[in-house]
Amino acid sequence: MKKAVFIDRDGTLNEMVYNNTHGIFDSPHNAEEVRLKPKAADFLKTIRQTGYFAIVVTNQPGIAKGTLTVERLNKINNKLSALLAAKGAGWDALLYCPHYSGPGHIKNKYWRKCKCRKPKPGLLLSAAKIFHIDLSKSWMVGDGLNDVQAGKSAGCRSILVTNLKIEQVEHFFNLGKCQPFAVARDLKQTARIIKTGKRGSKT
Numbered sequence: 588m589k590k591a592v593f594i595d596r597d598g599t600l601n602e603m604v605y606n607n608t609h610g611i612f613d614s615p616h617n618a619e620e621v622r623l624k625p626k627a628a629d630f631l632k633t634i635r636q637t638g639y640f641a642i643v644v645t646n647q648p649g650i651a652k653g654t655l656t657v658e659r660l661n662k663i664n665n666k667l668s669a670l671l672a673a674k675g676a677g678w679d680a681l682l683y684c685p686h687y688s689g690p691g692h693i694k695n696k697y698w699r700k701c702k703c704r705k706p707k708p709g710l711l712l713s714a715a716k717i718f719h720i721d722l723s724k725s726w727m728v729g730d731g732l733n734d735v736q737a738g739k740s741a742g743c744r745s746i747l748v749t750n751l752k753i754e755q756v757e758h759f760f761n762l763g764k765c766q767p768f769a770v771a772r773d774l775k776q777t778a779r780i781i782k783t784g785k786r787g788s789k790t
Contacts, residue, residue, distance in 0.1 A: 588719050588720065588721040588724075589640045589718060589719055589720050589721065590638065590639055590640065590720070590721055590724040590725050591639055591640040591641070591642050591714070591715075591718070591720045591725040591726075592634045592639045592640070592641055592642070592725065592726045592727075592728060592781060593642050593643075593644050593710075593711050593714070593725065593726065593727045593728065593737075593738065593741075593743065594631075594641065594642065594643050594644070594678070594727075594728050594729070595643075595644065595645060595705075595728065595729030595730060595731065595734045596614075596643050596644075596645035596667070596681075596683075597614040597615070597645060598624075598729075598730040598731070599624065599627075599728065599729050599730050599734075599748060599774075600623070600624055600627045600631075600643065600667065600671075601615065601621055601622060601623060601624060601627070601667055602622040602623070602624055604616070604620045614647070614649065615663055616649065616654065616655055616659065616663075617659065617662075617663070618659075618662040618663050618665070618666040619666075620663075621663055621666040621667050621670065623667075623670050623671070623674075624774065625773065625774075626773055626774040626775045627671065627676070627774060628670075628671050628674035628675065628676035629674075629676070629774070629775065629778070630676075630774035630775070630777060630778050631671060631676040631677060631678060632675060632676045633778040633782070634778060634781060635679070637778075637781065637782055639725075639726075639781070640679045640680070640718060640720065641677075641678040641679050641680075642678065642679060642680045642681070642682065642714050642718070642720075643678050643680070643681040643682070644681075644682050644683070644705070644710040644711060644714065644727075644737070645681070645682075645683045645684070646683070646684050646704055646705050646733075647660055647683045647684065647685050648684075648685070648686065648687035648689075648704070650685035650686075650697050651685060651686055651687035651688075651693065651695065651697035651698045651699075652687055652691075652693060653693050653695070657685070660683070660685075664681060679718075680714060680717075680718065682703075682710045682713060682714055683710075684701060684703040684704045684705070684709070684710060685697045686698070686699055686700070686701040686703065686704050687704070688700045688701075705729075705731075705733040705734060705736070705737040706732070706733040706734075706735075706736035706737050706740070706765075707737065707740070708737050708738075708740040708741035710737070711727065711737060711738065711741035711743065712741055715741070722741050722742040722743050723742055723743075725741075725743045725744075726738070726743055726744050726745065726746060726768075726781055727739075727741070727743045727744070727745040727746070728745070728746045728748060728774075728777055728781075729745075729746075729747070729748065730747070730748050730749060731747075732747070732765040734747070735747050735765045735766070735767045736765045739765070739766075744768040744769075745767045745768055746767055746768060746769050746770070746771050746777050746780060746781070747767040747769075747770045747771070748770075748771050748772075748773065748774065748777055749770060749771075749772070750772055768786065769786040
């Protein structure tokens, strides 16, 4: 069985984009907005050279909300893939959740409760079944606590990529099941933790 690193997309591999309408940083909604995060390409190259299958797992609720189409999402993913390829990097697979069931309602097939929207582990479980992944030897990497929780629920070790220290994260959130295996300040340190299996691995 393979071992994998599951990787969040927005805010982890690519930069978030400021949304003037809502006054928040959000996922890119057009291919032209895609920008790589620092060290994203090196991170993917390192984990694949270390023997891990690289699988991107991303929530894309804009499809259910009607603010994003599958066609535009594919163009965004293709742009991100091209930017990585230009640096000699890439992923082995990408899975996304198009669902949403929060406030409001839009009549389409994507507006519903599901088992794949992080923090639920459905994307990871599906990938494990498709690609024969040993989840106990795998990792989940992301910039949000929903990524950490999805990884823990699937049986992976999780790394939270943030400039905040874990004590600061705990100050704002009741972590509970969201306690990560480690907190890394960037993807370079994240790769080092995965290679060594040690929380305190420095860049």
